[in-house]
Amino acid sequence: xxxxxxxxxxxxxxxxxxxxxxxxxxxxxxxxxxxxxxxxxxxxxxxxxxxxxxxxxxxxxxxxxxxxxxxxxxxxxxxxxxxxxxxxxxxxxxxxxxxxxxxxxxxxxxxxxxxxxxxxxxxxxxxxxxxxxxxxxxxxxxxxxxxxxxxxxxxxxxxxxxxxxxxxxxxxxxxxxxxxxxxxxxxxxxxxxxxxxxxxxxxxxxxxxxxxxxxxxxxxxxxxxxxxxxxxxxxxxxxxxxxxxxxxxxxxxxxxxxxxxxxxxxxxxxxxxxxxxxxxxxxxxxxxxxxxxxxxxxxxxxxxxxxxxxxxxxxxxxxxxxxxxxxxxxxxxxxxxxxxxxxxxxxxxxxxxxxxxxxxxxxxxxxxxxxxxxxxxxxxxxxxxxxxxxxxxxxxxxxxxxxxxxxxxxxxxxxxxxxxxxxxxxxxxxxxxxxxxxxxxxxxxxxxxxxxxxxxxxxxxxxxxxxxxxxxxxxxxxxxxxxxxxxxxxxxxxxxxxxxx
Amino acid sequence: xxxxxxxxxxxxxxxxxxxxxxxxxxxxxxxxxxxxxxxxxxxxxxxxxxxxxxxxxxxxxxxxxxxxxxxxxxxxxxxxxxxxxxxxxxxxxxxxxxxxxxxxxxxxxxxxxxxxxxxxxxxxxxxxxxxxxxxxxxxxxxxxxxxxxxxxxxxxxxxxxxxxxxxxxxxxxxxxxxxxxxxxxxxxxxxxxxxxxxxxxxxxxxxxxxxxxxxxxxxxxxxxxxxxxxxxxxxxxxxxxxxxxxxxxxxxxxxxxxxxxxxxxxxxxxxxxxxxxxxxxxxxxxxxxxxxxxxxxxxxxxxxxxxxxxxxxxxxxxxxxxxx
Numbered sequence: 001x002x003x004x005x006x007x008x009x010x011x012x013x014x015x016x017x018x019x020x021x022x023x024x025x026x027x028x029x030x031x032x033x034x035x036x037x038x039x040x041x042x043x044x045x046x047x048x049x050x051x052x053x054x055x056x057x058x059x060x061x062x063x064x065x066x067x068x069x070x071x072x073x074x075x076x077x078x079x080x081x082x083x084x085x086x087x088x089x090x091x092x093x094x095x096x097x098x099x100x101x102x103x104x105x106x107x108x109x110x111x112x113x114x115x116x117x118x119x120x121x122x123x124x125x126x127x128x129x130x131x132x133x134x135x136x137x138x139x140x141x142x143x144x145x146x147x148x149x150x151x152x153x154x155x156x157x158x159x160x161x162x163x164x165x166x167x168x169x170x171x172x173x174x175x176x177x178x179x180x181x182x183x184x185x186x187x188x189x190x191x192x193x194x195x196x197x198x199x200x201x202x203x204x205x206x207x208x209x210x211x212x213x214x215x216x217x218x219x220x221x222x223x224x225x226x227x228x229x230x231x232x233x234x235x236x237x238x239x240x241x242x243x244x245x246x247x248x249x250x251x252x253x254x255x256x257x258x259x260x261x262x263x264x265x266x267x268x269x270x271x272x273x274x275x276x277x278x279x280x281x282x283x284x285x286x287x288x289x290x291x292x293x294x295x296x297x298x299x300x301x302x303x304x305x306x307x308x309x310x311x312x313x314x315x316x317x318x319x320x321x322x323x324x325x326x327x328x329x330x331x332x333x334x335x336x337x338x339x340x341x342x343x344x345x346x347x348x349x350x351x352x353x354x355x356x357x358x359x360x361x362x363x364x365x366x367x368x369x370x371x372x373x374x375x376x377x378x379x380x381x382x383x384x385x386x387x388x389x390x391x392x393x394x395x396x397x398x399x400x401x402x403x404x405x406x407x408x409x410x411x412x413x414x415x416x417x418x419x420x421x422x423x424x425x426x427x428x429x430x431x432x433x434x435x436x437x438x439x440x441x442x443x444x445x446x447x448x449x450x451x452x453x454x455x456x457x458x459x460x461x462x463x464x465x466x467x468x469x470x471x472x473x474x475x476x477x478x479x480x481x482x483x484x485x486x487x488x489x490x491x492x493x494x495x496x497x498x499x500x501x
Numbered sequence: 502x503x504x505x506x507x508x509x510x511x512x513x514x515x516x517x518x519x520x521x522x523x524x525x526x527x528x529x530x531x532x533x534x535x536x537x538x539x540x541x542x543x544x545x546x547x548x549x550x551x552x553x554x555x556x557x558x559x560x561x562x563x564x565x566x567x568x569x570x571x572x573x574x575x576x577x578x579x580x581x582x583x584x585x586x587x588x589x590x591x592x593x594x595x596x597x598x599x600x601x602x603x604x605x606x607x608x609x610x611x612x613x614x615x616x617x618x619x620x621x622x623x624x625x626x627x628x629x630x631x632x633x634x635x636x637x638x639x640x641x642x643x644x645x646x647x648x649x650x651x652x653x654x655x656x657x658x659x660x661x662x663x664x665x666x667x668x669x670x671x672x673x674x675x676x677x678x679x680x681x682x683x684x685x686x687x688x689x690x691x692x693x694x695x696x697x698x699x700x701x702x703x704x705x706x707x708x709x710x711x712x713x714x715x716x717x718x719x720x721x722x723x724x725x726x727x728x729x730x731x732x733x734x735x736x737x738x739x740x741x742x743x744x745x746x747x748x749x750x751x752x753x754x755x756x757x758x759x760x761x762x763x764x765x766x767x768x769x770x771x772x773x774x775x776x777x778x779x780x781x782x783x784x785x786x787x788x789x790x791x792x793x794x795x796x797x798x799x800x801x802x803x804x805x806x807x808x809x810x811x812x813x814x815x816x817x818x819x820x821x822x823x824x825x
Contacts, residue, residue: 340708373510
């Protein structure tokens with residue numbers, strides 16, 4: 001292609017505290033092209049985005065905007081050149097309204113005051129593009145994660161960008177929302193917008209993107225048109241070796257006694273749910289994002305008020321009334337939003353690994369540091385969390401943080417693991433480790449409940465899958481009839497779901 | 502096998518300790534003391550320094566409770582009022598048959614703890630903001646004091662408290678001995694028990710703590726009860742040292758307790774800190790008060806000077822590092 005790029009990095013290197021994060025990286029974003037940026041967590045993708053948007057200054061090399069080279073591009077320069085970034089969630093201010101979030105930092109003014117009328121009009125236009133019909137005045141806090149992600153994208157579109165950078169836009173989107181996004185990106189491409197697209201979902205990338213740059217440990221390992229590349233090639237370029245199979249062999253466990261059974265579970269979101277959880281099973285929960293999956297897990301975990309017609313947890317009647325009670329019954333919960341709900345970011349890795357044990361132990365007993373360290377080191381070994389455990393947990397990559405959030409429950413020997421989208425934003429290698437681990441735990445006779453927005457995961461890992469829609473379970477699909485089509489069809493409410501069930 | 506694994510748990514470096522906030526606060530105290538001894542003869546005399554520790558014990562004891570509450574992510578604005586209630590209340594609850602005064606002491610400590618417990622209930626169950634809850638409690642207590650004690654000072658006839666205020670076994674003031682024991686208990690509870698870990702967890706991230714099985718309500722109620730108890734002890738010690746209690750006796754200790762906690766490096770946002778820093782923080786505060794007293798100024802100017810100096814010291818000893 002001979003088109004001149006709008007935005008390009010030329011031979012960029014970046015160091016953090018003496019560690020090289022990027023080495024001599026070049027990338028060129030051309031108008032009318034969807035450009036994929038691939039790499040495992042920690043490969044340097046976020047750093048590169050930050051350099052392209054002016055948030056970080058490269059240690060050597062430069063950024064070129066419309067042919068003009070900047071040694072130190074400022075965020076202002078980048079904005080003026082029409083570069084907009086849709087961050088991977090949490091870029092939003094949760095207490096202010098959707099419209100204000102969309103326009104934040106770029107409010108239309110009249111007589112020096114914010115022109116709310118104009119803001120609402122333009123925000124509405126941006127939100128229409130991403131297919132959001134929520135009330136503009138409602139706070140972002142009220143939205144489920146997937147919708148928040150769409151607001152984040154609308155926020156980038158609000159600026160009518162010439163270069164649009166999307167950092168893992170689909171990691172928390174449902175199949176339907178992802179489809180809307182795909183359509184939108186294709187339209188933007190035809191209008192000549194340069195798009196940089198970061199995602200862990202290879203199928204999606206291969207379908208959508210024209211060009212691909214692969215980063216591995218801060219070095220570009222591929223920079224070429226997408227045509228003629230297959231998924232295995234890409235994984236090899238990211239990981240540096242053959243990925244083999246992502247999912248472990250599925251081996252059914254013989255002893256599948258019910259361990260939890262609930263009938264008529266209802267709450268403000270849930271509508272009359274019947275559910276049975278069995279030992280030795282990975283039980284999937286699918287559906288579009290925000291159909292009550294999280295409420296279901298939290299209700300079983302005693303963290304949300306709910307009622308039921310009948311409930312038995314490990315032989316005892318009734319729903320757990322508190323998280324403590326649920327823990328005592330052998331339930332453990334790994335949240336989707338690990339930074340806010342799962343971990344204490346500023347505390348040490350070892351300390352995070354011990355937290356449920358602190359909650360369980362007698363309040364005024366003496367802690368035994370030696371035993372704590374031994375246990376933490378064992379857990380870290382088993383979950384392949386490398387290095388110094390006295391570091392703050394926030395220095396770990398997303399995948400390793402997820403392993404900590406999961407590993408901390410193991411000392412309590414939980415019988416039922418409730419997992420809320422455990423592989424969201426996690427790199428391929430860690431995903432594979434987590435999959436293997438879940439199968440192993442099921443093999444040991446634990447019950448795994450896996451709510452996931454990643455449909456292939458449900459198909460390949462689960463013994464059966466319940467699909468939720470609007471607070472109900474609309475289909476129960478057994479292993480032999482599991483397929484992506486069956487799950488998607490049931491989530492969208494297609495008639496075939498009944499047949500599959 | 503991995504107990505002493507240097508990769509998993511590297512040895513703590515001397516530099517990390519020397520650069521820690523508690524240690525820096527100790528250095529600051531030392532520097533102020535050395536400067537003051539040169540500037541004013543007699544400041545560095547043993548008797549005077551011992552006196553400073555005696556005053557420091559009062560601030561240090563209130564600040565025990567404040568440290569727990571602040572680390573748990575709250576704040577207790579009722580400590581001054583609880584001190585006053587204890588100091589004024591102890592003579593009132595004396596009963597004739599109680600020669601040693603032990604009954605009055607136990608009754609007051611129970612009452613102070615109960616007040617803290619109520620603060621905790623309000624914060625944990627009614628979900629009142631800690632500032633509102635404890636400020637309302639303080640106002641309530643002040644009204645109560647005016648009703649029962651009027652405006653007059655009450656003298657204590659309590660042998661145990663008199664001993665606490667005056668005795669110096671082995672040359673060490675009894676109040677300082679109480680402070681040393683209480684400090685040891687506080688440090689152990691914070692850093693060597695699961696309860697302490699829960700307090701840190703709650704202050705750092707309440708949501709993640711609850712989802713990890715920590716009983717946030719019980720922990721919250723416990724820290725406010727500890728603060729009530731610590732304020733009760735402080736009130737009794739003050740009464741012993743002063744000989745009489747009056748309305749307003751506890752007022753200066755509200756700012757002091759919070760300032761001592763923050764000067765010692767505990768995050769006002771919760772989740773991080775240690776009582777080991779509060780100890781030199783308390784000493785630093787009483788040192789400033791003593792220095793201001795020798796400057797011959799009116800009470801109004803002293804108060805202004807004290808407030809300004811506390812602010813300056815906080816800026817000097819490092820502001821809150823930005824988080825997130």
